[in-house]
Amino acid sequence: MAKRDYYEVLGLDKSASAQDIKRAYRKLARQYHPDINQEPDAADKFKELGEAYEVLSDEQKRAQYDRFGFEGASQFGGGGDFQGGFGDIFDMFFGGGGGGRRQDPNAPRRGEDYQYVVDLDFMESVTGKTEIIDLEIEVECDTCMGSGAKPGTKPDTCSRCGGSGVETVEQNTILGRMVNQRTCSQCHGSGKTIKEKCETCHGSGHVKKQKQVEVKIPAGIDNGQQIRLSGKGGPGFNGGPAGDLYIVVRVRAHEIFERVDQHITMEMPVTFAQAALGAELEVPTVHGKVSLKVPAGTQTGSRFRLRGKGMPSVRGGGNGDQYVNIVIMTPTNMTDRQKELLREFEEISGEAGVEEQHGLFQKMKKFFSQ
Ligand SMILES: [Zn+2]
Numbered sequence: 001m002a003k004r005d006y007y008e009v010l011g012l013d014k015s016a017s018a019q020d021i022k023r024a025y026r027k028l029a030r031q032y033h034p035d036i037n038q039e040p041d042a043a044d045k046f047k048e049l050g051e052a053y054e055v056l057s058d059e060q061k062r063a064q065y066d067r068f069g070f071e072g073a074s075q076f077g078g079g080g081d082f083q084g085g086f087g088d089i090f091d092m093f094f095g096g097g098g099g100g101r102r103q104d105p106n107a108p109r110r111g112e113d114y115q116y117v118v119d120l121d122f123m124e125s126v127t128g129k130t131e132i133i134d135l136e137i138e139v140e141c142d143t144c145m146g147s148g149a150k151p152g153t154k155p156d157t158c159s160r161c162g163g164s165g166v167e168t169v170e171q172n173t174i175l176g177r178m179v180n181q182r183t184c185s186q187c188h189g190s191g192k193t194i195k196e197k198c199e200t201c202h203g204s205g206h207v208k209k210q211k212q213v214e215v216k217i218p219a220g221i222d223n224g225q226q227i228r229l230s231g232k233g234g235p236g237f238n239g240g241p242a243g244d245l246y247i248v249v250r251v252r253a254h255e256i257f258e259r260v261d262q263h264i265t266m267e268m269p270v271t272f273a274q275a276a277l278g279a280e281l282e283v284p285t286v287h288g289k290v291s292l293k294v295p296a297g298t299q300t301g302s303r304f305r306l307r308g309k310g311m312p313s314v315r316g317g318g319n320g321d322q323y324v325n326i327v328i329m330t331p332t333n334m335t336d337r338q339k340e341l342l343r344e345f346e347e348i349s350g351e352a353g354v355e356e357q358h359g360l361f362q363k364m365k366k367f368f369s370q
Pocket residue numbers: 158159160161162163164165166184185186187188189190191192
C-alpha cells in the first residue's frame with residue numbers, strides 16, 4: 001500500500017493549526033479504533049492515523065516532514081516504525097494525566113502479521129513456483145479452548161480490577177494526592193485470574209504451533225515484490241480476525257539474463273567472421289532457444305529485440321521482450337595459419353577501402369587531418 005500524505009490522512013491541509021490537528025486526530029481515532037470499528041481495514045487506518053499524528057503533533061517533526069516528506073520525518077523516529085504504540089495513543093486521547101482507560105482485555109483483537117522471505121532462482125521467477133512454508137504461530141490452546149484454565153474449571157474475574165484489567169492507585173506526592181490508573185498487577189491486564197492452570201499452555205491460553213502454508217508465487221514475480229495472504233497470519237484473539245502473512249520474494253541474479261522491468265537483456269558473443277558475414281545464431285531465452293539472423297556487417301553493441309521472450313506479467317497478459325546485445329569476440333591464441341590469413345585479409349582490405357566505408361574510420365581520419 002502506498003503511503004498517504006499525513007495531512008491527507010487527517011483530512012487537513014498544510015496550514016492546519018496544532019489545535020486542528022489534535023481535533024481531527026481525536027475524531028478519526030474514535031472512528032477507527034479497532035475496539036470500536038469492526039471493519040477489516042480499521043486497524044490499518046488507525047495505525048496510519050497514529051503515525052500521521054505522531055509526526056504532525058510534534059513541531060520539529062512536522063517541520064522536517066514539510067520540508068523533506070517521509071524521509072525527513074523518519075529521521076526523528078516517526079514513520080514506518082509505529083508498531084506497538086497503541087497503548088500510548090489510547091492513553092493520550094481517553095486518559096489525561098497519565099494512566100487512562102486501557103484496551104478492554106476481552107475485546108476482539110486482530111492476530112499478528114507475519115513476514116516470510118522466499119528465495120527464488122531466476123528461472124523460478126520466470127515459471128512461478130508453489131512453495132510450502134513452515135511457520136511457527138501462536139494459536140489458541142486446544143486443551144482449554146484458549147481460556148488458560150484447566151479443563152472443567154473456569155477462569156475467575158480478577159478480584160482486584162473487577163475484570164477491567166486496570167487498577168487505580170493513589171499516591172501522595174508533593175502536589176497532593178494523585179490518582180493514577182495502571183495495568184492490573186494481579187491479572188496483568190487480562191481481567192481474569194486462573195486458580196488451576198491448563199497444563200498444556202500453562203495458563204496463557206496460547207500454544208506455539210507449526211503451520212504449513214502453501215504459497216503460489218506467480219510467474220514473472222520480481223525481486224523485492226511482496227505477496228499478501230490475507231488471514232494467513234496469526235489467529236485473532238477473543239474472536240478477532242486473523243492477521244496477514246506477507247511473503248517477500250528475493251530473486252537470485254542469473255549468469256546470462258538480466259531483468260529490466262518486464263524485459264530481459266543479455267550479451268551474445270559473436271565471432272568476427274559471423275558478424276562480418278552475417279549468421280543465424282542460436283540465442284538462449286528463458287523460454288528456450290530461439291534462432292536470430294544477424295545481417296552481414298553487424299557491429300559490436302548492436303541490439304536485437306526478440307518480441308515476447310521476456311518476463312511474463314504477474315497480472316497475466318503478454319510477456320516482455322528480450323534484448324540481445326552483440327559482443328564481437330576478438331580471436332586469441334591464433335595459429336600461424338590464422339595469423340597469415342588475417343594479415344592477407346588486412347592487406348586486401350586496405351586496397352578495397354573497407355576501412356573507408358566505416359563511418360568511425362572516416363571520423364578518425366578527419367580528426368587527424370585537422
Ligand atoms: Zn485484574
